[in-house]
Amino acid sequence: MRRSTAAAVGTLTGAALIAGVRLSVSAPVVTAAPPAVDLANSGSSPAPSKKPAHNKEAAKRNGANGGGSAAADASGLKDGVYKGKATDYAYGTIQVSIKVDGGKITSADATYPATGLSASINPKAIAQLKEETLEKQSAKVNTVSGATLTSASYRTSLQAALDAAGA
């Protein structure tokens, strides 16, 4: 097993380039952005899945499997409202629906059904990362991610110790 390390010091700062104001941008048609109404209260059969499926393609496929009825357009999309399979995500069960009109996707929504038929929709709470306890660990690692080190602060960093240990 070979191991080789090298350190190069350059002047790329990686400094944060943050400023300028811009409010939200018109989303492309495929964006499942704003919290939507639960269209039919029918999607709460959560099927755990590790695969991110709440995109339009998946919704389209699932919808097609569910059997649309209207005539297919040249695009191959049948008119109607298609709902993706409800899928468990980190922040709750999410279901995507798209509306096809004239063979084109005319709207796309993500619904966040909570439990029960009278689901109260609380996208604000869902759109959080899970809170946990900040821990202190000293586990063995190969490398360390952290806020950008300067050449000076590198010398006293964990990464420098790892580099020295492997050199």
Next chain:
Amino acid sequence: MGTVVSIELADDLPESSLAALVDDTCAWLYEVDRRFSTYSDDSEVCRFRRGELPLDACSPDLRHVLDACADLWRDTDGYFDAYATGPLDPSGYVKGWSVEVASARLAAGGSHRHYINAGGDIRMRGLNDDGRPWRVGIRHPWEADKLSWVLALTDGAVATSGTYERGEHVWNPRTGEPARGLRSVTVVGSDLALADAYATAALAMGEAGIAWLAKRVADGYESAVVTDDGRAFSSTGLPAAV
């Protein structure tokens, strides 16, 4: 201000091949530094921003960087802005991108097991020298010799932005004040340039960045956040080591 790049290759290759790969990587990073530095007047970036170099005469690399910065400005609601300080300064994208390219060059040169860590932002491939996924510690935001999370990854990127290393250096464009609320933001995903930009943008947003990051999970970017008051958040798909 410079930073330090650490490279580790775990491939079973002759020493001379490994040395050549490391040399090539360093040469590429120095080349990027030369061409994209905002500190040297004759860099391509500086010539472009003085108007001496028209857009259509720019290298494909610079045009890619300009396009990517424009996309990120839009995708982060303006929180990632290469024109934040006035003249074009794409450094916030260039660092992650240059490491992303460096890792691809290593792969093309025969190294499929490596990591490149540029001052805390990491791109890795394959397995470590124990034949396991790379173990990546995320620095504890108050204690430099401790970790707050440990991740296990094969192919992917980990980028962290924080206020603890260089003080207040990220600005909230809505208030014109230094970003407040988040102490450390780590983003994990396939592309280091995007992960790095997302982490910086979320830091600038403050606590609202947590909800914004939650939406990036759908694009395959997981995250771990520590607030100024010591609360920790992570997305459930974060590839924690077991």
